[in-house]
Amino acid sequence: MAVDGVSRVRRAEEADYRTATEVLLRSRYASVPAIPSLVHSDEEVKAHFVGTVMPFAEVWVAEVDEAVSGVLVLNGNWIEQLYVDPDWTNQGLGTALMERAKVERPEALDLWTFESNRGAQRFYERHGFRAVGGTNGDNEEGEADIHYRWVK
């Protein structure tokens, strides 16, 4: 990993959920227009992830000097969320989280990404994912998306 500080990937605890959601929010804001704007308020997003999504999924975080700087949400074989804090992108944290996802789900992984998010598509293709489908906007944001799959 290209990070200077001490970094590691670990399973998130309940106490991390809010911080992990804040990383996700910072990443979403920094990614517009490659990723469409959120259709819910920050507080709605926090309540949704902290109260509804994360307790029923498998959440992993990437830390730099013990600060949560990336988040991975796995649900079944799906990567539901993968976000790295904008201050830490391009330094290997996303790769470290993806490698963890493959260790945890060694057979196959699925995910959705927006068609407009070319950077993420390069990242997923480099990690062996292939496009297997997509929609013209069958998501909350109403924008075209791509279904990617990785198989061992």
Ligand SMILES: CC(C)(COP(=O)(O)OP(=O)(O)OC[C@H]1O[C@@H](n2cnc3c(N)ncnc32)[C@H](O)[C@@H]1OP(=O)(O)O)[C@@H](O)C(=O)NCCC(=O)NCCS
């Ligand atoms: C996509 C993402 C998780 C990759 O993690 P990372 O730690 O930045 O990636 P790594 O350092 O391991 O690998 C670098 C690659 O990530 C991708 N990447 C880097 N910054 C990115 C950004 N701001 N947005 C999208 N992809 C990015 C690129 O493919 C890059 O390779 P490149 O040099 O060919 O451009 C991370 O960049 C991110 O959170 N981006 C913004 C949000 C996002 O797109 N999440 C995925 C939603 S489906």
